[in-house]
Amino acid sequence: MNISIIGGGAWGTTLAQVLADNNHNVLIRDINPLFVDLINEKHTHPFFETILPGSISATLDLKKTVDFSDVIVLCVATKFTRGVLEEINGLATTPKLFVNVSKGIEPQTSYCVSQIVDEVIDAKKKKGYVILSGPSHAEELILRKLTSLVSASRCRDDALFVQKLFANEAYLRIYTSEDVIGVETGGSIKNAIAIVSGVAYGMGLGENARAVLITRGIREIVMIVEALGGKKETAYGLSGIGDLIVTASSFNSRNFQCGLKIGQGMSVQDALDSMTQTVEGIKTITAAYEIGQKYHLELPIIRSAYEVVEGKISASEA
Structure with a gap:
């Protein structure tokens, strides 16, 4: 067809x-x-x-x-x-x-x-x-x-x-x-966590720190999915954790690469400008933060990422 x-x-x-x-x-x-x-x-x-x-x-x-x-x-x-x-x-x-x-x-x-x-x-x-x-x-x-x-x-x-x-x-x-909302939300929010993972890699924080960020990031993804009406089980499946694993750990990931450049000292805008393909995760960080505010969610990783994106703090301060 x-x-x-x-x-x-x-x-x-x-x-x-x-x-x-x-x-x-x-x-x-x-x-x-x-x-x-x-x-x-x-x-x-x-x-x-x-x-x-x-x-x-x-x-x-x-x-x-x-x-x-x-x-x-x-x-x-x-x-x-x-x-x-x-x-x-x-x-x-x-x-x-x-x-x-x-x-x-x-x-x-x-x-x-x-x-x-x-x-x-x-x-x-x-x-x-x-x-x-x-x-x-x-x-x-x-x-x-x-x-x-x-x-x-x-x-x-x-x-x-x-x-x-x-x-x-x-x-x-x-x-x-x-579970449309669960699949959509998990696939979107994971981009924000992938950027954070890239920042940690670019700063040389080590695999231990990245493991913590990714694991705690999963918790924040689940919280947002459930707040929007999706199922926790969906967030723990292919479209949530599965997608996060490949996106937060691979140099093929444009979100990871963008975060890596920020971690190495580039400004957020310069990192975005250097990418040849669209990086959804930067805008998603802001959207995720606003969802957290709306539903009174405790999202420390998303909050710190938002403050970096908004220029309120540096990546090292986060």
């Missing part, structure tokens, strides 16, 4: 290859003409050395992408999601199943993407919503290395549909869940 992907960065392109491996036709929409031209003309992407399947094409045209399929995979930074969805809502002529694969919280509202979709997309234009998340570096999945994800939806049939769409017997296993 035809599948539309909004966002042709590393993750969107990797998932396009997964879908192509499963015999689907994929149209990627991106705003970068270089990405579009390379995918269409050379079947390559500047982030990878892989040759992409011929069933993947790309376009700058959002309307063309919306019309291409009734399944729309959202792979854009969360701070841009509302604007993109408003455009899609104006263009869509048939109900769409939205599959979110981004991991972030909207800065101005502290909303997860499911809440943004509910608020922006007209009921008659929304077939359903699924979050697909878990421990997954694009750099590994593009090489078809073994990976597992979670497909979560309030509608079990939608979760199963997306499971079947993406699962590949050779390298990608998909589990299902009905």
Whole structure:
């Protein structure tokens, strides 16, 4: 079948290859003409050395992408999601199943993407919503290395549909869940803890200290998940702890790398500017702090990270 992907960065392109491996036709929409031209003309992407399947094409045209399929995979930074969805809502002529694969919280509202979709997309234009998340570096999945994800939806049939769409017997296993908030929140907040882990590494604090930060960070993730209505069990699963393990300990993690640079003495803004891909975790730190304030949660790691991001204290003082 035809599948539309909004966002042709590393993750969107990797998932396009997964879908192509499963015999689907994929149209990627991106705003970068270089990405579009390379995918269409050379079947390559500047982030990878892989040759992409011929069933993947790309376009700058959002309307063309919306019309291409009734399944729309959202792979854009969360701070841009509302604007993109408003455009899609104006263009869509048939109900769409939205599959979110981004991991972030909207800065101005502290909303997860499911809440943004509910608020922006007209009921008659929304077939359903699924979050697909878990421990997954694009750099590994593009090489078809073994990976597992979670497909979560309030509608079990939608979760199963997306499971079947993406699962590949050779390298990608998909589990299902009905805990949308738990999967979304765990996958988002872990980015904040991954940045903290990177800061500790950059400062040379040692593995003992990082182990403490990650372990206590898990507690803060669970507290936020439960405060927002998610299940503790979800936070302890693939989309929570599983994702945190791979993100807080790997040089393939952009959030870990950004934190590492801050720990080595860069300002937060300079660290962000030096990154070639979107770092969701910085904005997530602020959102997590605000959620903690709203629900009166004791989140010492998130609070300290927030004070560093806001320039109130240095990383060494935190």
